[in-house]
Amino acid sequence: MNKILVAYATNAGSTAKIAEAVAAELAKSAEVDILPLEKVTVLDEYSAVVLGAPMILGWHRGALAFLKRNQDPLSRVPLAIFVTCISLTNTLTGTRTDQASLEGVPLFVDEKLPRAPKKPGRLSLKERYATLGNYLQPILKAAPAVKPVSIGVFGGSLQYFNLQWWAALFALLIIQAQPGDKRNWNAIKTWASGLFKE
Numbered sequence: 001m002n003k004i005l006v007a008y009a010t011n012a013g014s015t016a017k018i019a020e021a022v023a024a025e026l027a028k029s030a031e032v033d034i035l036p037l038e039k040v041t042v043l044d045e046y047s048a049v050v051l052g053a054p055m056i057l058g059w060h061r062g063a064l065a066f067l068k069r070n071q072d073p074l075s076r077v078p079l080a081i082f083v084t085c086i087s088l089t090n091t092l093t094g095t096r097t098d099q100a101s102l103e104g105v106p107l108f109v110d111e112k113l114p115r116a117p118k119k120p121g122r123l124s125l126k127e128r129y130a131t132l133g134n135y136l137q138p139i140l141k142a143a144p145a146v147k148p149v150s151i152g153v154f155g156g157s158l159q160y161f162n163l164q165w166w167a168a169l170f171a172l173l174i175i176q177a178q179p180g181d182k183r184n185w186n187a188i189k190t191w192a193s194g195l196f197k198e
């Protein structure tokens, strides 16, 4: 058994494309299934799992629920998580973004994504909202039995025209994000190519 599952949730489609890129990279050395979360029915036939989803009012609700619900099987295989988002405050001063960690979990942060706070040491509400800790701690808390081998944090894509009105309103008012495609395919491939090597 050497089959890897790449499972993902998406709201507007950009995370699905990232999941495809991760799967393509992994497929160079293993058999890979790629499935949207709602189509995942079995986990025990996989030797490793990648779970990816965007920040949508916290990490995608479906992904959090999936992680909680499958805590038991996911704690028995190497699990890598990836998170897509549009804004990230750089709280990693002096640390290379591919060598950071949170609660002992190695992080791989797309180096093009983090923005320095306007006043280091005094983050605004929006900057505090967009920190790694605020994004990732709820994911780790949701499934304490699971210890991911890595969490990748990548830029996603935000296009207002393909959002529902409530989603556009939230993105505009709360995260005040500029639309655009921040996906960095090199960072995504680099992360995927280093997974499950031990």
Ligand SMILES: Cc1cc2nc3c(=O)[nH]c(=O)nc-3n(C[C@H](O)[C@H](O)[C@H](O)COP(=O)(O)O)c2cc1C
Pocket (backbone or CB within 6 Å): 009, 010, 011, 012, 013, 014, 015, 016, 054, 055, 056, 057, 058, 084, 085, 086, 087, 088, 130, 155, 156, 157, 158, 159, 163, 166, 167, 168, 170, 171, 175
């Ligand atoms: C309602 C909503 C809430 C979002 N919340 C955040 C957020 O808190 N932080 C962030 O950086 N990006 C946030 N985003 C941006 C998305 O994470 C980003 O656009 C992502 O690439 C969407 O992935 P998808 O195309 O797979 O749905 C939000 C987008 C929407 C529509």
